Amino acid sequence: MALIELQDIRKHYKMGDETVKALDGITLNIEIGSYSAVLGPSGSGKSTLMHLLGFMDFPTSGKMLFDGDDVSRLSAAKRAWYRANRLGFVFQTFNLLPRLSILENVRLPLDYARSDRKKDDLAKEALARVDMTHRISHRPGQLSGGERQRVAIARALVNNPKLILADEPTGNLDTKNVERVMELFDALVDEGQTLILVTHDLEVAQHARSIILVRDGHLVGGEEDGPEDRFPHAGKEQQ
Amino acid sequence: MMIAGAVVHGVREISSHKFRSLLSMIGIILGVAALVAMVGVVEGMMSGFRKTFEATGGIEKMEIEHAEPPIEQQPYAHRSPRRTLKDYYALQAAVPNARRVSAEKSLNWTPLQSSTRREWTRLRGTTPETFEIERFYMREGGRAISDWDVEQKTRVMILTDRTAKRLFGNSSDAVGETIVTRGVVFTIIGVIEPDETDSWSRSRSTFIPISTAIHYFAEPDDDTIHDLGVQAKRMEDIPDLSDQIERTLLVTHRGIKDFNVETREKELEDFQELERSFVYSLGGVAAITLLVGGIGIANVMLASISQRIREIGIRKAVGARGSDIFIQFVAEALVISVIGGLIGIIASVGLVELLRDFIPEDKGDVALSAKAMGWGFMFSVVVGFLSGVFPAIKAARLPVIDALRYE
Incomplete structure (x- = not known):
């Protein structure tokens, strides 16, 4: 069953007199429990697609279904609700708030979800999942890059999201930490988590079970069988 | 986020910039202290006049x-x-x-x-x-x-x-x-x-x-x-x-x-006229001081927001609505002005003591009035709210994508 269905999605921007077609007729299904990697050169529309899937933006035309509900025309507040309750984000630059403690950072989506759940307990559970419980009262500045990214993953997990979006999650990490993060993602997917990964790194993309290739606002093709046979082609597109 | 949470956050944000926050409070502190002291002087003069007026036969x-x-x-x-x-x-x-x-x-x-x-x-x-x-x-x-x-x-x-x-x-x-x-x-x-x-x-x-x-x-x-x-x-x-x-x-x-x-109706009217002109002119001075204080806070808030665009983006990305951001920044401005107001009220106690030495006793007793303190406090809350609203709206309207990309 599809978690997200995109039907002929277009996103056009006006830049002066010119209309930029960032996305031009995307039709795509994200199945529940799938693990996809979005690949594409800069300016391909990859980021715009991420923003749409992450409820940070809305399409100019076309239809987007999330969990069976039409979400193509949502108010800003409603989109914020989806971000707080249904999605988890992992960013390249971690994006932790420097003045909050690790625990408070992880708890943040729950604060905005206005949940009555035991926020601190859930946040501690999420931190345990990424093996970071020993540093809950530290500040992000006191942590290494790999540790910060694990905290960010805990924050993405804390609201038990239907979908995790990871935007270049390994871009700022060394090889050892890349492995660790990717193992964590693999484990999450094995537990049934739906995950979308945006990356430039082909080795990282190898972990995904399908590839979404974006170019000039169009999908070039997605393969359910695994990314291997697409790699030469995808590799060229990275240049 | 709950309003209480926003206030707690505001206190933390302010305590992490103690000097900057104190500077932005000075206008409010002076405004409230001036307001309370002015009301004390005018009320003291009025009560002195009333005493004399009654002692010399009253309105009858x-x-x-x-x-x-x-x-x-x-x-x-x-x-x-x-x-x-x-x-x-x-x-x-x-x-x-x-x-x-x-x-x-x-x-x-x-x-x-x-x-x-x-x-x-x-x-x-x-x-x-x-x-x-x-x-x-x-x-x-x-x-x-x-x-x-x-x-x-x-x-x-x-x-x-x-x-x-x-x-x-x-x-x-x-x-x-x-x-x-x-x-x-x-x-x-x-x-x-x-x-x-x-x-x-x-x-x-x-x-x-x-x-x-x-x-x-x-x-x-x-x-x-x-x-x-x-x-x-x-x-x-x-x-x-x-x-x-x-x-x-x-x-x-x-x-x-x-x-x-x-x-003596005329006499009383003259005095009430005098009282009114005192209240207007002194109140005007206090109001301008409070206004300047409010502008100071708004200025600091605007500066703080452009420093924190990325924070706003992160908060929005993990689910903060525009209204959450709005509440957060208004609460911060309110916390600044309320703390400033409280310091102003404390300062007014000293100011009134000082004025007492300058005004002869039979011309009226300069007194601290709880009413004036209440007004001063209320004004500082209003000023804080108003000076927070514009920067907060600006923060709340930041598009999440742009804010998140901001370096």
Whole structure:
């Protein structure tokens, strides 16, 4: 069953007199429990697609279904609700708030979800999942890059999201930490988590079970069988 | 995020920039302190005025003042005896609606000579009613001036507690002693009970019967008096009473209208006018200070927001709505202004103490008023809210994608 269905999605921007077609007729299904990697050169529309899937933006035309509900025309507040309750984000630059403690950072989506759940307990559970419980009262500045990214993953997990979006999650990490993060993602997917990964790194993309290739606002093709046979082609597109 | 959470966050945000926050608070601190102190001064002055106003007969008192007669009467103006003691008796007889009629002949500064000491005071020739109207109460063992004294021109004298002490050392010894003033011997029959609210001039007054004052100290052919007053029973009686007074006095003044009946409504109105202008001008100064304080906070908030665009983006990405961001920044501005307001109120306590030393006590007591503090605090909340709204709207409207990308 599809978690997200995109039907002929277009996103056009006006830049002066010119209309930029960032996305031009995307039709795509994200199945529940799938693990996809979005690949594409800069300016391909990859980021715009991420923003749409992450409820940070809305399409100019076309239809987007999330969990069976039409979400193509949502108010800003409603989109914020989806971000707080249904999605988890992992960013390249971690994006932790420097003045909050690790625990408070992880708890943040729950604060905005206005949940009555035991926020601190859930946040501690999420931190345990990424093996970071020993540093809950530290500040992000006191942590290494790999540790910060694990905290960010805990924050993405804390609201038990239907979908995790990871935007270049390994871009700022060394090889050892890349492995660790990717193992964590693999484990999450094995537990049934739906995950979308945006990356430039082909080795990282190898972990995904399908590839979404974006170019000039169009999908070039997605393969359910695994990314291997697409790699030469995808590799060229990275240049 | 809950509002309480936003406030806690605001406190943390402010405590992480203590110096910057203090600078942004200064306007509010000064504004609130100025407001509270100003209200203290004005209210003190007003209460001082009211005390004096009540002590001199209150709103029910009317004064009969000497006035130029109308132009057509001026050739005959000399036929009027002007205001004399006869007017006092005539009013007592003809105006039954009056609570009290009083008259006074002032003799200004006069030396009082006891057997050993000399003391200068204001000598006032008065009628018995003056003691009731101006609330002079006698010490035990003495009495005030009576009708009989006025009728018989007796040489009796009432001293204030202060004067009695200075002349005789002990004020209770004064009754029965004699005083010589301007060559006339007086017997002291009473000493006035001291009152801590006594003004400088109240405590330096000495009283003799008005008839005695005219008889011994006025020029031989001068029997005029300086003050003639009527106190009404009720304020509503004043218009009728003022007609009656005018008719009565026209008879004693042989038809010459060389007097005016003046009610104290005008005096009260003048003072209320003065109070209003004080409140407006001082309130204006305080309002401008608060406004400047508000602009200071808005400025700091705007600067802080452009520093924190990325934070706003992160918060929005994990689910903050525009309203959450709005509440967060308004709460921060409110926390700054409320802390500033509280510091301002504390500062106003010191300011009022300072002002107290500069303003003479009989001109009114400068007092801290809880009402003024409440107003000051409320104003600082309003200013904080208003100065937070614009930056907060700006923050709330930041598009999440742009904010997240901002470096």
